Amino acid sequence: MRIVSLLSSGTEIVCALGAGDSLVGRSHECDNPPWVRSLPQCSEPAFDISVSSRDIDTEVNRRIRAGEPLYRLNTDLIASLAPDLIIAQEHCEVCAVTPGDVERSGCGVLPARVLALTASSIDGIFESIMQVARALDREEQGHALVCREQERLARVHKITAGRPRPTVVTLEWTDPAFAMGNWAPQLVEIANGEPLLGNKARHSYAIPFEQVIQADPDFLIVAPCGFNFERACEERPVLEAYAGWNGLRAVREGRVAFADGNLFFNRSGMTISQTAEIIAEILHGVTFDDPTEGVHWQWMARVDAGLQRTV
DSSP states (O other), rough: EEEEOOOHHHHHHHHHHOOGGGGEEEETTTSSGGGGGGGGGGGGSSSSSSHHHHHHHHHHHHHHHHOOSSSEOHHHHHHHHSEEEEEEOOOOOOSSHHHHHHHHHTGGGGSEEEEEEEEEHHHHHHHHHHHHHHTTTTTTHHHHHHHHHHHOOOOOOHHHSSOOOOEEEEOOOOOOOOEEEEEEHHHHHHHTTTEEEBBBBBOOOOEEEHHHHHHOOOOEEETTTTTHHHHHTTTHHHHHHHHTTSSHHHHHHTTTEEEEEIIIITSSSSSSHHHHHHHHHHHOOOOOOSOOOOOTEEGGGHHHHHHHHHH
């Protein structure tokens, strides 16, 4: 089977199922495992994403209202790769290529099957794993993979249980502020935290920053969708410009963490259990295997020094 994955989590799942050698093309966001970057890139953003978070949000909303694409697909390249299966997603029209994007690009006329994944919860992510496993005739490997991830999440829950349970706000975007929904509140709960503002198994949504001020959480985790660790840290001045920022308990007590929202918090693939481990490290100081502070996340007070080390 020849697979073009236009979804980073789909690429991760294919590789975790032991079928990475079937991949012949990838999206611009596919980066895990690292070797997949060597595959032909079949998509790109349709506009400049190096601008501010406010400008990105404005352009995304303009394009959605105008019916303009958020992503460009290299139709000729995809056709030349002759895929049997194209993986996309239909949960969110903003964060990754959808079946509609595939159809509008002209790829819909190809004989390839389009597998559209959707996940708004941890169970939804596990079902995505099984969808891919069934498409690849690897159901046994799929069940084993789901069991492994369930056991890893259970380990996080067991180790953090009984510790003080802090309140947590997790932001998926900074300007405007988006409270993180979908599976993120579940992961916070697994790591023995009390999620505030975001709703489980529902889309993230924009909120007035006053709601963050009113919630006044013990911890604030900033993990913007599509932003890696370094790019997330660059959002610090955006947050500091909000009225009431310095009065937040998390700010006063040094409990604001900036994290990789692209590889972890907002990706519905094989980093889900490691995201729970990162949250446990932030909230309780417990580590699993190697510490991830300074690699995938950093306290706000150490952001500048951390960025200097990673440049």
